[in-house]
Amino acid sequence: MMAGGPPFTLGVDTHEGLAALTRAIRAEEDGKQLRKELAANLRAALRPGAAQAKSGIMAMSSAGLATAPALRASIARKIRPEVKLGGRWSGARVKAFKTKSLRHFPNAPRRTNRARGWRHPxxxxREVWVQQHGKVDWFDRAFQGREGVYRAAVEAAMENMARRIADRAG
Known part of the structure; x- marks a missing residue:
């Protein structure tokens, strides 16, 4: 680090880099606004991945009678980018949140993604149970081969914020 330079390095491609960037943002006068902007930029970088995952679950075959609420649409609504800056876990990821009110099936995103499937009456x-299988790895396939693209987009958002802070300090 050069004398008189920013209080962190510009290589923010690791968890430690994100933590350093978050600390530098906190030290700024308008840190709260900068954190909001960084979080928005990180979510925007991951939105295409979330859209891919949503299309993956919507492509799952649907058999049987139409019931409300719809399983695939309910799971798709719960897929979104998540960004946390500070605390125990800092980072950005696409997450399929639990579907608490979906036909007593809170773990629907996880169960439809695994090969073993799930059992239900x-x-x-309650005397007749069946084993049902979803579209295996629909969530994982959405990111297969594209991990580098999303990682680069997240790193670019972090680098842009680091440069803005460094330009202020310099």
């Missing part, structure tokens, strides 16, 4: 009859 047939129309509420």
């Amino acid at each position: 047939v129309w509420g009859n």
Whole structure:
């Protein structure tokens, strides 16, 4: 680090780099606004990945009678980018949140993504159970081969914010 330079390095491609960037933002006068802007930029960088994951679950085949609420649409609504700056975990990721009010099936995103599937009673009859399989790895396939693209977009958003702070200090 050069004398008189920013209080952090511009290489913010690691977890430690994000923590250093967050500390530098806190030290700024308008730190709260800068944090909001960084979080918005990180979410924007991950939005295409969330859209891919949503299209992955919507492509799952649907058989049987139409019931409300719709399983695939409910899962798709719960997929979004998550950004946390500070605390125990800092970072940016695309997450499929639990579907708490979906037909007593809170772990629907996780269960439809795994090969083993899930068991459920047939129309509420607790004596007859069936094993159901979803579209295996729909969430994981959405990011396969594109991890580098999303990582680069997140790193670019972090680098831009680091440069802005460095330009202020310099």
